[in-house]
């Protein structure tokens with residue numbers, strides 16, 4: 160997961176870049192409107208400041224939308240309701256009001272990236288997780304999974320390599336307010352590993368959760 164941070168104020172960008180990195184999100188940083196189009200080509204999400212030294216962020220958004228559907232989160236100052244509304248109308252996916260907490264921003268970044276990915280599939284060569292057809296193929300062989308096992312694998316496959324916290328898996332596959340021992344999750348993971356026939360594919364990340372150990376090609 161890589162985010163392009165467009166922000167000209169170092170007092171804002173520096174803690175943001177460090178904080179996103181702490182949250183396991185890679186970053187690229189530009190400070191000028193003229194740099195955005197080129198830099199946005201190889202990232203998963205763009206965080207766009209609207210007040211840039213060489214141009215208006217909303218104009219940048221308009222140009223970006225002509226060539227790309229990369230998810231965009233606009234960053235506005237408190238009270239700038241008009242900018243926010245225009246931004247959403249121009250195709251921004253979400254907005255944050257500055258100053259915002261890095262944890263909140265990281266959650267929003269993941270949420271917009273997830274929404275964008277919801278119809279797409281993981282195809283790593285070895286493992287194909289096809290959401291639209293609800294189909295899993297490993298090393299060329301179809302794998303039969305229960306609905307919950309599929310959902311679990313699909314969440315892990317959204318971002319291969321990321322350690323997905325147990326709580327996130329619970330809340331997205333079972334219940335947002337799930338309270339319990341976590342046994343259900345472990346039982347499903349065990350069954351998933353067995354059906355995939357490769358226990359190494361889903362790694363246990365101690366004290367965190369689980370990670371899918373394939374590259375998204």
Ligand code: CA
Nearest residue numbers: 167208210211
């Ligand atoms: Ca600014």
